[in-house]
Amino acid sequence: MAVARLFWVMAIAGAxxxxxxxxxLIYATRERRRVQSEHAAGLLILWGGAIIPALLLGLLLGYALWLMPDIRPWSAPGEPAGLRIEVEGEQFWWRVRYHPADGPxxxxxxxxxLPVGERVEFTLTSSDVIHSFWIPVLGGKMDMIPGRTNRLTLRAAKTGTYRGPCTEFCGTSHALxxxxxxxxxxxxxxxxxADEARPSPGAGAPGGELFIANGCPACHTVRGTEATGAVGPDLSHVGSRETLAAGIMPVDVEAIASFISKPDAIKPGAQMPAFGMLPEADIAAIAAYLEGLK
Structure with missing residues (x-):
């Protein structure tokens, strides 16, 4: 809401x-020419070119700074530590780690x-190139720079599902x-x-043995199994997510099987190797297993 108010105030003031x-300009071009005294010309330049623009810009800047606690809701002195979310940008996905105040x-x-109405601190970094983190409905963007940690605090005012993009060109699949x-x-x-911290009820379901046997644990983690890889995304509850492959596909068996078979065709530049050489039945079984990790 604060971002929207700031936008409309700036837009109306600009108009x-x-x-x-x-x-x-129209008045000056249509008014009958007459000689202005040096004193009058000096006053026009002083007020029209310096004092009035400075006052207007000062008022707009002051209003923006007044809104800043809502746009960047930092913690007050003595406020207890709340939820911190660590987000690391990688080509071309997001590694997310929740740090609750009272748990691992x-x-x-x-x-x-995010919990509605609560201040959440984000720590943002990158492991490869510069990315940029942005949730448009909640606040401004923040760059994610290799070797550096930037901090951002946000507070969501209402429940719902929103979308966040990477807003810094980061390679072939930046738009994906x-x-x-x-x-x-x-x-x-x-x-x-609490459920996310525990293994999925589907962790021991059929298809898991194929997931293990074909080398997937080298890169991925599925809690409750021997898959503990940390190269690629954590898949412990991938079936319960809103999207697959960082926001570009639905989470269903067909989409998962397609990404397993030809990830680079779907997301050019993706680091995951293609497994299209596996029998279709095995790919379908692994996809069904992953879709069941709720």
Whole structure:
């Protein structure tokens, strides 16, 4: 809401200033020419070129700074530590780790869930090239720079599902690098986070043995199994996410099987190797297994 208010105030002020400038220009071109005294010309330059623009810019800047606590809701002195979410940009996906104040870290990927009405601190970095993190409905963007950690605080005002893009060109599949943002009621969020920390009920389902046997644990983690890889996204609850492959596909068996078979065709430049050489039945079984990790 604060971002929207700032936008409309700036837009209206800009329109008024534009109208005043154009009106003055029209008046100057149509008014009968007459000689202005040096004193009058000096006053016009002083007020029209210096004092009035400085006052207008000062007022707009002051209003923006007044809104800043809502746009960047930093913590007040003495406020207890809340949820911190660590997000690392990689070509072309998002590594996400939740740091609750009262529990161990919880890993996820390509989706962020937030409790409504609570301040959340994000720590943002990158492992390869510069990315940029942006949730348009919540606040401005922040760059993710290799070797540096930037901090951003946001507070969601209402529940819902939103979309966040990478806003810094980062390679071939830059346009295919997004994430879902799900804002939940605080109690529902805490229940979800507790479930996320545990293995999925489907971790031991059929198809898991094929996932293990074909080398997937070298890169991916599925809690409750021997898959503990950390190169690629954590797949412990991939079936419960809003999207697949960082915001570009639905989470269903067909889409998962397609990405397993030819990831580089779907997301050019993706680091995951293609497994299209596997029998179709094995690919379908692995896809069904992953879709069942709720």
């Amino acid at each position: 008024l200033i534009w109208a005043a400038v154009i009106g003055t 870290p919880v890993d996820a990927a390509n989706e962020i869930r 690098m997004a994430f879902s943002v799900v804002v939940m009621e605080p109690d529902a969020f805490r229940d979800w986070l």
